[in-house]
Amino acid sequence: MESLVMRNLFGGIYNNKKVLVTGHTGFKGSWLSYWLTQMGADVVGYSLEAPTHPNHIGLLNLPITNVIGDIRDQNKLDETFAVHQPDIVFHLAAQPLVRLSYDEPVETFETNVIGTLKVFEACRKTSSVKAIVNITSDKCYDNKEWVWGYRENDPMGGYDPYSASKGCAELVANSYRNSYFNLKEYKKSHTVLLASCRAGNVIGGGDWAQDRLMTDIMLAVSQGRKVSIRNPKATRPWQHVLEPLSGYLMIGQKLLEERTEFADGWNFGPSDEGSVTVEEVVLNIKKHWDTIDYEINRDPNQLHEANLLKLDCSKAHILLKWKDVWDTAETFEKTVLWYKNFYNTQSVDTTADLNQYVSDAQKKNLEWTRL
Numbered sequence: 001m002e003s004l005v006m007r008n009l010f011g012g013i014y015n016n017k018k019v020l021v022t023g024h025t026g027f028k029g030s031w032l033s034y035w036l037t038q039m040g041a042d043v044v045g046y047s048l049e050a051p052t053h054p055n056h057i058g059l060l061n062l063p064i065t066n067v068i069g070d071i072r073d074q075n076k077l078d079e080t081f082a083v084h085q086p087d088i089v090f091h092l093a094a095q096p097l098v099r100l101s102y103d104e105p106v107e108t109f110e111t112n113v114i115g116t117l118k119v120f121e122a123c124r125k126t127s128s129v130k131a132i133v134n135i136t137s138d139k140c141y142d143n144k145e146w147v148w149g150y151r152e153n154d155p156m157g158g159y160d161p162y163s164a165s166k167g168c169a170e171l172v173a174n175s176y177r178n179s180y181f182n183l184k185e186y187k188k189s190h191t192v193l194l195a196s197c198r199a200g201n202v203i204g205g206g207d208w209a210q211d212r213l214m215t216d217i218m219l220a221v222s223q224g225r226k227v228s229i230r231n232p233k234a235t236r237p238w239q240h241v242l243e244p245l246s247g248y249l250m251i252g253q254k255l256l257e258e259r260t261e262f263a264d265g266w267n268f269g270p271s272d273e274g275s276v277t278v279e280e281v282v283l284n285i286k287k288h289w290d291t292i293d294y295e296i297n298r299d300p301n302q303l304h305e306a307n308l309l310k311l312d313c314s315k316a317h318i319l320l321k322w323k324d325v326w327d328t329a330e331t332f333e334k335t336v337l338w339y340k341n342f343y344n345t346q347s348v349d350t351t352a353d354l355n356q357y358v359s360d361a362q363k364k365n366l367e368w369t370r371l
């Protein structure tokens with residue numbers, strides 16, 4: 001895709017902006033960093049080393065500043081912010097795995113809650129920062145396992161340590177929005193707008209994190225193994241990683257444009273048909289890689305994992321005019337083909353996927369694609 005088209009997305013706001021991304025070595029952070037570089041942003045990534053091998057960020061080899069650091073290390077964060085003077089911060093670094101959080105609750109809370117607090121502190125000390133887009137999860141809500149979607153003003157909660165840590169991270173964000181980045185004080189005692197974004201399970205090429213369904217299936221099929229399914233009837237919202245990223249980038253745009261009404265919580269999830277069971281996912285993706293095979297292994301001592309979790313995204317649809325671009329079938333197809341190409345030919349289809357996504361969004365005349 002022509003670089004001019006990319007540079008003009010989101011009102012052209014990211015062209016030549018200094019953007020700090022925490023968690024850039026991870027799945028979502030690598031896609032976000034790639035997209036930002038395509039739009040002309042000067043990206044500084046701050047994270048631990050890539051959590052998996054292989055990893056998407058290594059395969060992309062992006063022209064960005066790569067800082068390896070821990071978000072629990074306040075001095076290193078402060079120094080990085082002072083040196084690079086970012087205009088906007090996308091905070092994605094986290095311990096994001098539910099099952100690991102049962103084994104490592106202290107590290108999970110320290111990273112996801114105290115780490116978030118320290119990132120906000122670094123922002124507070126750095127006058128160049130005008131906008132913070134904080135990334136949590138749909139799991140931040142008090143999950144009642146009911147059929148209705150959660151709204152942005154529903155109570156925070158979380159059963160397992162990961163979900164609770166994301167609920168806590170939202171409370172930290174709310175406290176900072178009240179105490180330091182208060183809208184009534186905007187342009188008086190501070191110049192920072194802070195928003196928090198909650199999305200559900202995302203899929204797409206380049207994710208090798210443990211205990212994620214799509215990753216487990218892709219790894220198993222590439223090795224000629226059957227994949228073992230723990231929870232076949234669990235319903236999850238499935239979205240391509242580019243969908244919430246377009247939402248985060250829209251929010252970032254609005255904050256940089258000083259639109260104070262967007263400094264708030266936002267849900268980004270698929271429409272209803274995007275919520276399908278784990279077993280349906282497997283059957284669906286077999287269409288694109290027919291050697292995929294699975295067995296159901298219900299573990300009687302299974303750790304508690306949410307069965308039903310849906311987001312109500314009316315606020316993003318109506319006020320932000322955000323919409324998803326790909327339906328479930330396209331999402332599964334793009335994801336499976338990314339891995340199939342990677343394992344068969346060692347090629348990385350990220351560029352083709354992003355170009356197709358932007359082109360499909362243009363056809364739908366979505367706001368962020370308009371000149």
Ligand SMILES: NC(=O)c1ccc[n+]([C@@H]2O[C@H](COP(=O)([O-])OP(=O)(O)OC[C@H]3O[C@@H](n4cnc5c(N)ncnc54)[C@H](O)[C@@H]3O)[C@@H](O)[C@H]2O)c1
Pocket residue numbers: 022023024025026027028029046047048049050051069070071072091092093094095096111115135136137138199200201202203209
């Ligand atoms: N992938 C999903 O389906 C999903 C769903 C909902 C929310 N999220 C949220 O999106 C964000 C990104 O998730 P992901 O899937 O890309 O995860 P990931 O595991 O692929 O990446 C996590 C990133 O955080 C970094 N990190 C972890 N601990 C750190 C620390 N102490 N200091 C500095 N960096 C650290 C890792 O190095 C990596 O760059 C997370 O906040 C996650 O909770 C992800």
